[in-house]
Amino acid sequence: MSNQTTVEDFLKIREVSIMRIKDAKEKSDQKVVGIYCTFCPQELVLAAGAIPVGLCGTKEEPIAKAEEHLPRNLCPLIKSSYGFAVSDTCPFFHFSDVIIGETTCDGKKKMFELMKDLKPVYVMQLPHLNRTQASMDMWIDELRNLKSFLEEHLETEITNEAIWKAIDIVNRETAAAKAVCDLNKMDPPPLSGLDLLTVTWSRGFSTDKEEVTAMLDNLRRQHAAGTAASGARKPRVLLTGCPVGLGTEKVIRIVSEAGGNVVAMENCTGYKTLELQTSTEFDDPIVALAHKYISIPCSCMSPNTYRMELLERMIDDFKVDAVIDLTWQACHTYNIEAYEVSKLVKSKGLPHLHLESDYSQSDVESIKVRVEALLEMVNQ
Amino acid sequence: MISIGLDIGSVAAKGVLLQEGQQHLMIIPTGWSPRQAGEQLIDSLLQRAGYPVKDVHNITVTGYGRVALNNGARTVTEIKCHARGVAALYPQVRTIIDIGGQDSKAIQIDSRGRVIDFVMNDKCAAGTGRFLQVTANALGLDVSELSDGEKPEQAVDINSMCTVFAESEIIGLLAQGVDKGGIIAGLHRSVARKVAAMVKRLGIVGEVAFTGGVAMNRGIKRALEQELGCTVIVPEMCQYTGALGAALIGSEG
Numbered sequence: 001m002s003n004q005t006t007v008e009d010f011l012k013i014r015e016v017s018i019m020r021i022k023d024a025k026e027k028s029d030q031k032v033v034g035i036y037c038t039f040c041p042q043e044l045v046l047a048a049g050a051i052p053v054g055l056c057g058t059k060e061e062p063i064a065k066a067e068e069h070l071p072r073n074l075c076p077l078i079k080s081s082y083g084f085a086v087s088d089t090c091p092f093f094h095f096s097d098v099i100i101g102e103t104t105c106d107g108k109k110k111m112f113e114l115m116k117d118l119k120p121v122y123v124m125q126l127p128h129l130n131r132t133q134a135s136m137d138m139w140i141d142e143l144r145n146l147k148s149f150l151e152e153h154l155e156t157e158i159t160n161e162a163i164w165k166a167i168d169i170v171n172r173e174t175a176a177a178k179a180v181c182d183l184n185k186m187d188p189p190p191l192s193g194l195d196l197l198t199v200t201w202s203r204g205f206s207t208d209k210e211e212v213t214a215m216l217d218n219l220r221r222q223h224a225a226g227t228a229a230s231g232a233r234k235p236r237v238l239l240t241g242c243p244v245g246l247g248t249e250k251v252i253r254i255v256s257e258a259g260g261n262v263v264a265m266e267n268c269t270g271y272k273t274l275e276l277q278t279s280t281e282f283d284d285p286i287v288a289l290a291h292k293y294i295s296i297p298c299s300c301m302s303p304n305t306y307r308m309e310l311l312e313r314m315i316d317d318f319k320v321d322a323v324i325d326l327t328w329q330a331c332h333t334y335n336i337e338a339y340e341v342s343k344l345v346k347s348k349g350l351p352h353l354h355l356e357s358d359y360s361q362s363d364v365e366s367i368k369v370r371v372e373a374l375l376e377m378v379n380q
Numbered sequence: 381m382i383s384i385g386l387d388i389g390s391v392a393a394k395g396v397l398l399q400e401g402q403q404h405l406m407i408i409p410t411g412w413s414p415r416q417a418g419e420q421l422i423d424s425l426l427q428r429a430g431y432p433v434k435d436v437h438n439i440t441v442t443g444y445g446r447v448a449l450n451n452g453a454r455t456v457t458e459i460k461c462h463a464r465g466v467a468a469l470y471p472q473v474r475t476i477i478d479i480g481g482q483d484s485k486a487i488q489i490d491s492r493g494r495v496i497d498f499v500m501n502d503k504c505a506a507g508t509g510r511f512l513q514v515t516a517n518a519l520g521l522d523v524s525e526l527s528d529g530e531k532p533e534q535a536v537d538i539n540s541m542c543t544v545f546a547e548s549e550i551i552g553l554l555a556q557g558v559d560k561g562g563i564i565a566g567l568h569r570s571v572a573r574k575v576a577a578m579v580k581r582l583g584i585v586g587e588v589a590f591t592g593g594v595a596m597n598r599g600i601k602r603a604l605e606q607e608l609g610c611t612v613i614v615p616e617m618c619q620y621t622g623a624l625g626a627a628l629i630g631s632e633g
Contacts, residue, residue: 346497356502363503365444366483373459373498380460380494 005218007195010202017207018091021051024207025095031154034096034119036081037104038268038296039126041143041289043170043278045100046209047162048150053092054204055099057081058245060359062089069114075330076359077243078107085118092205093119098153100146102126104300105333122149128302130294140290147286163285167278169209176216177203178274183223184263185318187236190223193252193262201245201269234259235378238314240266240341241326241355242334248359251326251367258372264318266311267326272297275310299333307337308344315348321378322351324371329358351377382431383438385627386421387458387620388414388445391481391509392593395421396623397429398631404428405620414445440630442622444482456629458622459487459498465625466589467493469615474586477579477604477612478622479571479594481509486579499578505543507574509594514543515567518550519560523597530568530599531561538566541574565599572603579608588612591621 024030031050035042045052062083063076069086070079084090093099101112102124112123124142127135147158180199183190191199199219206212237255239262244252252262266272276295282288297307315323323345327335338354345352353374357363382399388410397404406425410417418441426433439453442461458478466476467489476487484507485500505511509523515538516523536558540546546567553563571594579588588610594600595618605612615621 352497366500366503369444369457369459370498370500373457373495376457376460377495 003218003221005215005222007191007198007219009215010199010219013202013212014205017053017205020207021053021092021095024051031097031156032092032095033150033154034093034099036100036108037102038273039102039104039124039293039298040100041146041293043163043166043285043289044143044147044150044158046166046169047158048154048156049162050097050150050154051207053096053207055081055084055090055093055096056243056245057084057090058201058243058359059084059247060361062087063359070111073330074107075105075242075328076248077328077331078105078111080359082111082115085115098122098150100124104298105331107330120153122146126300127294128300130301136290136294139294140287143286143290143293160285163289164280167280167285167288169213171277173203173209173213173216174274174277176213176220178271179220180216181264181271181274183220183226186226187319188227188229188234189236189261189263190227193237193239193256193265194249196262196265197244197249197252197269198246200265204269234261235321235375236261236263236319237374238262238264238266238311238318238320238323239270239326240311240323241338242328242331243268244326245269250361250364251324251355251357251371254364254368254371255324255375258368258375260322260371260375260378262324263320264314266307266314268296268298271310271314272307299331299337304337308340311341311344312348315345315350320350322353322374324374325352325354327354327356329356381438381631382429382436383440383627383631384422384425384436385461385623385625385630386418386439386441386443386449386453387461387622387626388418388441388443388448389480389482389593389622390444392619393417393421393443393445394620394623395425396620396627397425398627399429402429403624405617405623407619410445414443414448415450418445418449419451438630440626442626454630456626459485459495461622461625461629462591463487463489463495463625464493464628465621465623466591466615468624468628469617469621470587470589470613472587473589473613475579475582475584475588477575477588477590478592479507479509479575479590479600480592481513484508484575484578484592484594486575486582488582488585497582499581501574501578504541506541506546507571507578509592511543511546511571512567512594512597512600515546515550518547519554519563521564526564526567527597527599529561530564531559532565532568532599532602534559534562535565535569536562538563538570541570546570565603568597568599568603569607571600572607576604576607584608584610589621590614591618593619595619
């Protein structure tokens with residue numbers, strides 16, 4: 001492929017992947033595994049010779065359909081995810097042979113029970129403590145069970161050698177994605193907030209990890225020299241909180257319209273997992289994977305100290321002027337952690353804004369006022 | 381040099397014209413067109429000050445209708461404008477509570493009137509002027525009559541946070557023969573509790589000012605003081621602090 005990669009190329013990944021998967025399924029019965037969360041070890045899926053695709057719902061459209069089965073007062077991410085599945089309007093869900101869920105929250109845990117009527121679903125039991133031997137043993141056991149589930153349903157054997165190979169591929173892809181995000185430590189940031197989201201979110205739809213790694217490397221090289229400053233310096237905003245994808249980028253858009261820049265995202269589509277590399281020092285690749293995945297600083301972990309450490313470091317490294325913490329309606333864990341986040345941000349002497357919203361556009365005007373007021377605080 | 385500040389809210393549009401130490405105030409209903417309301421305010425204020433329209437370029441607009449004016453006027457958020465306006469009137473105030481027609485907010489400011497932190501109500505009419513308007517209606521009263529009609533010593537609990545359910549709850553209480561004055565006091569306490577919870581998220585620092593149209597209601601002021609455990613200052617021009625702040629920001633260039 002060419003050495004030039006643009007953000008638009010990342011935007012095309014989704015469409016290209018749908019066509020490739022359709023072809024591969026028709027021609028060679030290519031196996032596809034739908035995953036919902038960064039806690040899912042994609043390496044096991046790759047080692048099984050299957051394509052892992054991200055299914056996490058980031059669009060408003062299927063929510064009405066989901067509400068025929070699910071309560072209204074539930075997080076929009078769960079409703080969107082389930083709505084796509086039950087209405088069969090997501091091609092990636094449609095092509096998935098099996099689904100891997102996880103118990104990151106009560107809402108998802110119970111939603112996956114309903115999803116079992118649609119496809120075979122494996123729900124990983126995730127411990128909420130990541131520091132005791134008992135929870136680590138349980139998590140390792142869970143990954144072994146997942147491996148058996150994949151082997152059985154995909155009718156294949158997952159060898160240790162194949163897992164190590166996949167670990168290497170995913171480690172390199174993660175490092176490449178981190179390097180792209182790190183470009184925005186420069187001032188002015190080479191990538192706009194929407195560019196950053198497009199790249200980090202779209203990479204999850206790629207059918208070819210090596211290819212997307214090369215694209216990320218290209219993009220980084222092209223922007224390595226940074227961009228020249230033009231006009232007034234724009235306030236640099238760090239976005240943290242619940243997952244954001246294309247379709248739910250309203251806060252990023254509003255920041256940009258109000259004259260700011262989201263330079264970094266701590267969310268799980270962004271930086272949350274990017275520092276984490278699977279260690280190759282272990283004898284058993286499953287144990288190595290377990291150590292990496294249990295470290296993800298999701299608010300479902302208790303305590304979740306690494307998130308605060310990561311946020312503090314990102315505030316410094318990305319030289320941010322303000323922090324926006326976005327909670328999707330009914331996400332209790334992120335909503336409660338917002339208090340800790342606000343204390344941290346204020347202790348760094350920065351303005352902070354906590355928003356509670358959903359996937360609809362109904363609160364755009366009220367979010368605008370808050371974001372504009374935040375940026376005024378930076379400029380005063 | 382004159383400076384006009386407009387605060388176009390969901391219910392009322394407020395204007396302040398500053399002219400060499402002089403100050404002209406005007407308030408009109410926003411109606412269905414925030415743009416028309418803004419233009420009308422500008423014309424009327426200038427007329428009052430004796431200026432022809434074409435001479436004025438210094439207009440600063442805030443409030444939910446701030447973008448509707450569309451005449452090149454500078455827009456500033458109501459958070460910053462209320463901070464600036466209150467700081468000019470009461471330099472000792474560090475906490476501002478503003479309750480308007482469709483939202484309520486608490487703002488913390490420093491000694492120079494700069495915003496340190498703020499919170500606003502979520503997507504809900506509870507704790508806003510709208511809540512009072514709807515519930516006053518259920519009592520057959522105008523919102524301006526609530527304050528005089530309340531009987532704080534007979535306050536009943538209004539448990540519904542949702543405006544629509546609160547209206548049904550009031551109809552139920554009236555059917556049971558509960559005194560109107562007690563219901564009104566209950567409504568005031570309900571608004572004060574909702575807003576006080578928001579203010580306490582910020583923490584109460586220094587003296588507290590209470591602004592917005594709802595601040596004219598003495599019952600809410602009393603209930604707020606009770607919930608917060610401190611006195612609150614209601615500026616004489618409590619509806620105009622946002623517009624005043626806008627005019628001051630405009631005059632500073």
